Amino acid sequence: MFTIKHNADGSIERYKARLVAKGYTQTYGIDYEETFAPVAKLNTVRVLLSLAANLDWPLHQFDVKNAFLHGELTEEVYMDIPPSYNTTQTGTVCRLRKALYGLKQSPRAWFGRFTMAMKNNGFKQCNSDHTMFLKHRKGKEISQLQDYLATEFEMKDLGGLKYFLGIEVARSQQGIFLSQRKYVLDLLTDTGMLDCKPADTPIVQNHHLGEYPDQVPTNKERYQRLVGRLIYLSHTRPDIAYAVSVVSQFMHSPSEDHMNAVLRILRYLKSAPGKGLMFSKHGHLNIDGYSDADWAGNVTDRKSTSGYFTFVGGNLVTWRSKKQNVVALSSAEAEFRGMTKGICELLWLRKLLTELGYKPTSTMNLFCDNKAAIAIAQNPVQHDRTKHVEVDRHFIKQKLEAKVFQFPFVKSEDQLTDILTKAISSKAFHNSLD
Structure with missing residues (x-):
């Protein structure tokens, strides 16, 4: 070879x-x-x-x-x-x-x-x-x-x-x-989109992407190859994480609409190929996270999308945008399940820092914008509302009692994780990135 x-x-x-x-x-x-x-x-x-x-x-x-x-x-x-x-x-x-x-x-x-x-x-x-x-x-x-x-x-x-x-x-x-500028430029060159018109966001608002009986199929191999390259690009580009998560759900049977969504991501990348992650000196090694969920946002099966951002020492280190495995019966339940994923990630970070010799001494914050989910996490009396998330509830309650976590409320307009759970306006999108 x-x-x-x-x-x-x-x-x-x-x-x-x-x-x-x-x-x-x-x-x-x-x-x-x-x-x-x-x-x-x-x-x-x-x-x-x-x-x-x-x-x-x-x-x-x-x-x-x-x-x-x-x-x-x-x-x-x-x-x-x-x-x-x-x-x-x-x-x-x-x-x-x-x-x-x-x-x-x-x-x-x-x-x-x-x-x-x-x-x-x-x-x-x-x-x-x-x-x-x-x-x-x-x-x-x-x-x-x-x-x-x-x-x-x-x-x-x-x-x-x-x-x-x-x-x-x-x-x-x-x-x-950190950036993948060369990787982006190579991707745009290989797809013939180096001179394309840039897009302001990676996915349109209210996109309604799903699987429909009358959809027009597209080249499956090309689609899978492009999405695979975008998945790798997500390692330094959390701004495309939600869009890539959406288009990844149609690898088995992509349509022209799905391909257009992939090309939209490429057009967005053209607008700023050198974007990346900045790790600065903040004088602490605190662990914090933001957790959010978009209730019943998937038009095909009405499942919710969870997302979290985590920070170590004031710098963004991990994130995830993922469709939930089951249908949530309320927005509080969707947020609750999302909080559980965020907690698991924060616990892993805590364990990693401890092994490195920098065990966190302060309580970790997981910022959430749903007061109902916070109330259920802190109040075991609301049993009738939480039977269907019993394991998650006990897991979260145990960590709260041990003072490993606390759940500060954050206003929806300050919820950074919105960009991981749904397609939002250009203004809100760029505010979150800043």
Whole structure:
């Protein structure tokens, strides 16, 4: 396989050629067993960046050359002789002792090898995110780690963090800025929309997108490919999270209306391709969240959409826009279920910071704009109104009594999470972003 690797500015970094195994011919139970490998959470990366901005941490990046080739195989795997490799014997095959790119078990084999190396060097695997390894120690640990890894793998020192996984990182005295500008411009170029007319918001108000009997189908493969690329872009663009969540619901049977909604997102991206996330120094590491829900907003099944934003050290680190699994009988119930999701995220952040050595000392705030939902959370007497959300109610009440959370009321016009639950006006949309 031949590929070209680019830098953040679009220039060519290097040409890459690899021998890739035909993993699609592998049979489960014969050629491979377990293939799952943990993948780094971008949520965790954003939390670390917020800590780095608030605590003035250095950020250093290494690259393992041909990482997957270091994984050791436990299964007995054979492959055909590679092209241009001459042998006089007929019917000869190669037995693989180590992993190759293309094999289904390669990611898992590499992660196992890397985990073993990190643990041997005194690092502890984090329980909140298994792809993060910690070592609490003063001194020149970065250079020591670099020297150790160089004995285990072929390493490349990339210096200060500037560009990873298509995400650009810019650091200044003001803080750390993340964006995917090059990714956006490449996406617009590939779709022929670099010169399109920009849109002010990623989705129109009162869009009524759904599945209808008379809908005109569109190219399914193109639709899925575009939405997939937009999902990855959402890692630094919470402003498109709701719109992407909506169009993702029609991957199985997209229509022309759905495709037009995707193109609308692209037109919005054209208006500001360099937008991203700013991590500034705020002098604290408090955890706060905003939770909201749009009751019965889905025109097809009348399910509600939940959304939350969470902040660590004053910086936005995680967010989610998701249709609820069941139909809510009231707006309070929809908000209540949304609060539960927000609480779970805040609890995870609390656990992560505790493992990092920065256990939160103050009660976490989850801002909500529904007084009925707050009242139900705080008052167990309202039992008849909450039988259908009994598990959520007890979960929330327990955390309230332990003073882990409190639920301050926030006015609807100050509810940041509106942009994650519904299509709102241009003015309200940009006010939330600011």
